[in-house]
Amino acid sequence: MKPTDSELEILHILWFNGPSTVRQVHEKLSQSRDIGYTTALKLMQIMHEKGFLSREEDARSHxxxxxxxxxxxxxxxxxxxxxxxxxGSASKLVMQILGQHKASREELDEIKKLLNDLNQDLSE
Structure with missing residues (x-):
């Protein structure tokens, strides 16, 4: 199951900040868009039901x-x-990305290294 765009936004917050309350996640979400607290809460409850999030409950907050x-x-x-x-063509994806996006020298070096490593794995 893949997360929706809104769920992915919440996951990014939790990956970066670690375990957080709904209020903390809501504050981060509110910095980039208009979202109500109850909407954030409902999204996180659904994500918990889907198995994307764990929830620790104490007397005052989750x-x-x-x-x-x-x-x-x-x-x-x-x-x-x-x-x-x-x-299913990874090469078409890579060609599309490199054709549409100006890669930095560092990114190109990383790509070359990855290709060399993959090539080496195939030769062994």
Missing amino acids: TYAAIVSEEDTQRNLVDRFVETAFR
Whole structure:
């Protein structure tokens, strides 16, 4: 199951800040868009039901934490995107990205290193 855009926004906050209360997440969300506290609460409750978040309950508040890792979530989203938008072709995705986005020298060096590592793995 993949998170919605709003759920992904909440996950980013929790990945960066660690376990947080609804109020803390709401404050971060409010910095970039207009969202009500009850909307943030409802989203986080749904995410808990879906298995994206854990919830610790104490007398005054609930603390939520991401159960899914950022890396696993990114991998799943990219896999689905490659399958649906590029018919499973990772090379078409990479060519599209590099054609549309000006990569920095550092990014290109990272890409070259990754390609060299992948090439080495295939030769072994």
